[in-house]
Every structure is written in C-alpha cells, then in structure tokens.
Amino acid sequence: MRFGARNAVAPRDGSATRGEQSTMVQVRDVGHRFPGTALLYEHVSFDVAAGQLLAVTGPSGSGKSTLLSLIAGWDKPTLGTVEVPRGARICWVFQNPYGPCYRTVLDIASFPIIARNVPRALAQEQAAGLLDDFGLAAKVDSRFCDLSGGEAQRLMLVRAICCAPDLLLVDEPTAQLDMRSARQVGESLSLLASRGMAVIVATHDPFVWKACDAVVDLERFMPLADAEGGAHAVA
Ligand SMILES: Nc1ncnc2c1ncn2[C@@H]1O[C@H](COP(=O)(O)OP(=O)(O)OP(=O)(O)O)[C@@H](O)[C@H]1O
Ligand SMILES: [Mg+2]
Known part of the structure; x- marks a missing residue:
C-alpha cells in the first residue's frame, strides 16, 4: 500500500x-x-x-x-x-540495550546479515563498516558485557541497521551518551x-x-x- x-x-x-x-x-x-x-x-x-x-x-x-x-x-x-505499508520491515531499537554477554560486537552486528544468507566474510565486512561509522571500530572483538552503556546502545543501532529495515524506530538513543557521541548518533x-x-x-x-x-x-x-x-x- x-x-x-x-x-x-x-x-x-x-x-x-x-x-x-x-x-x-x-x-x-x-x-x-x-x-x-x-x-x-x-x-x-x-x-x-x-x-x-x-x-x-x-x-x-x-x-x-x-x-x-x-x-x-x-x-x-x-x-x-x-x-x-503492508510488508514494510520495521526495526525498533529499545531504550535499554540488551545482548548476549559472551558474544562479540562483530558477531552481534553481523548476525542479521548472515541470517539473510550473505556469506559470513562479506556480512562481517559490511557490519564492520557500520561499526566504524558508529565509532565502534576498536570494539569489534569485545564481548557485549564489556561495553559501556553508550557503546552497547550504538551497537544496538548498528544491529538494527543490519536488519535492513524500511522503517527504523529508535527510542532515546543518546540517554547514556556524552555530547560528542550524541551528535555522532544524530549525524x-x-x-x-x-x-x-x-x-x-x-x-x-x-x-x-x-x-x-x-x-x-x-x-x-x-x-x-x-x-x-x-x-x-x-x-
Ligand atoms: N501499558 C501501559 N499501561 C498503562 N500505562 C502505561 C502503559 N505504558 C505506558 N504507560 C503510561 O503512559 C505514559 C507515557 O509513557 P511513555 O513510556 O510512552 O512516555 P515517554 O514519553 O516515552 O517517557 P520517557 O521520556 O520517560 O521515556 C506514562 O505515564 C506511562 O506510565
Ligand atoms: Mg520513553
């Protein structure tokens, strides 16, 4: 529609x-x-x-x-x-970040791409590019539990984007971020x-x-x- x-x-x-x-x-x-x-x-x-x-x-x-x-x-x-519109893909990034403790940032971000049958290496390359855009390049191998609140929130954004939504809903993405990071998220x-x-x-x-x-x-x-x-x- x-x-x-x-x-x-x-x-x-x-x-x-x-x-x-x-x-x-x-x-x-x-x-x-x-x-x-x-x-x-x-x-x-x-x-x-x-x-x-x-x-x-x-x-x-x-x-x-x-x-x-x-x-x-x-x-x-x-x-x-x-x-x-019927069939629109909607992703929602909730206010409180949540993820599996022992999984790496790259695993969590790339999973939705791999789930669409994209080869793992290519999916990880795409996810790594987005992690870089969101200031997480140095954290690709970190475990979810070792991230700061702001880093975890940015990872949730990247993960949602990796789901390739038509519509992205984002709830208070900067609540845990400093001014510089907040500006980055806006951009x-x-x-x-x-x-x-x-x-x-x-x-x-x-x-x-x-x-x-x-x-x-x-x-x-x-x-x-x-x-x-x-x-x-x-x-
Ligand atoms: N399922 C529910 N049943 C009853 N009241 C609810 C329900 N969900 C939310 N509310 C109430 O509706 C109002 C709006 O809540 P909402 O979470 O949408 O506000 P918000 O603008 O997002 O607030 P915040 O900035 O604190 O996140 C609040 O008073 C809340 O307690
Ligand atoms: Mg709210």
Whole structure:
C-alpha cells in the first residue's frame, strides 16, 4: 500500500524528488490513553517518507515510547489511525540495550546479515563498516558485557541497521551518551535516512533534533486542562 506525500515532513535538501518518495508512516488525528487514564495526546498527525528523519519529543511520560508502539502496531490508538505499508520491515531499537554477554560486537552486528544468507566474510565486512561509522571500530572483538552503556546502545543501532529495515524506530538513543557521541548518533541517523530509510527517533536531545528533518513535540498535543484543572478524559 502506498500513500500520497500530503503533509510529508519537508525534504532535508528541499528537492522535489525527495517529496515523491513513498510514505512509510501515516499518522492521522491520533490520540491515545491507557485504560483508566486521561488522554496522553490528541490530534497528532504527520507523515514520514522513506529517506526522512523525524524526531518525537516531549517531557518524560508524554507518550513518546507509546507513540513508537502505536507505529510498530503493538498497540492500537484510542483515536485516529496509524498506517504503515503492508510488508514494510520495521526495526525498533529499545531504550535499554540488551545482548548476549559472551558474544562479540562483530558477531552481534553481523548476525542479521548472515541470517539473510550473505556469506559470513562479506556480512562481517559490511557490519564492520557500520561499526566504524558508529565509532565502534576498536570494539569489534569485545564481548557485549564489556561495553559501556553508550557503546552497547550504538551497537544496538548498528544491529538494527543490519536488519535492513524500511522503517527504523529508535527510542532515546543518546540517554547514556556524552555530547560528542550524541551528535555522532544524530549525524548517523541522518546518514541512514539519506540512504533511503525512514527513521523516527524519540528523543529529548537537541543534538539529535538538529540532525532531523522535522520534530513533533507531543507537549503541543496534550489535551487542554478542563475547567476543574484536570485533563480531559475520553469515555
Ligand atoms: N501499558 C501501559 N499501561 C498503562 N500505562 C502505561 C502503559 N505504558 C505506558 N504507560 C503510561 O503512559 C505514559 C507515557 O509513557 P511513555 O513510556 O510512552 O512516555 P515517554 O514519553 O516515552 O517517557 P520517557 O521520556 O520517560 O521515556 C506514562 O505515564 C506511562 O506510565
Ligand atoms: Mg520513553
């Protein structure tokens, strides 16, 4: 299924051709609440096309991770619609890095490529190139358990990219990183988008915002307080 480019986020280079890319995510008038709670947000609408990088921001608890789960199809929005083309490959990099303790960085990164029947040597070469892009060249032979939090998070990004997704969802990738590494992650995500992937990143980080085509601030979509000072709840 393909969608028109209506309301697509602006192409980073302003070119007409980028605007013609297929829409990977279409969010329309979305609102969401968990049972027994008030609406987190309402009327959230945006499109993300292949080749675009979008940041979702907002205070802690505003529903950034929840929005990723709506896009991934794990949860259904209370209001509105989320559409992703049928068959699109989605990878999600979670907030907390996780991996097998005694496996090496290169093993973990190259596995998704090997699983697509690419010869091991070629898969490792491709994975090593990406590890280099993410500042992990010196760590290819390190065990997962020996990585710092930031290194482990960057490995999770590389691993997701090695799955060759059409849509990459990334939750708070810089929470454990210093400013220099955060800027690197922003630039790397931008590079991935420029190679044709649609990327949505939930982040508080201004260094990542700077690399993005557009930023959706969920605070702008919080329901207005009612006369009693509470948030509107939906029956
Ligand atoms: N399955 C669930 N059931 C009930 N409430 C939930 C569920 N998942 C999340 N919430 C609540 O929804 C709100 C939004 O959570 P979410 O994790 O999406 O926020 P966030 O913006 O990602 O926050 P942070 O910046 O801290 O990661 C929180 O109040 C959270 O407790
Ligand atoms: Mg979150």
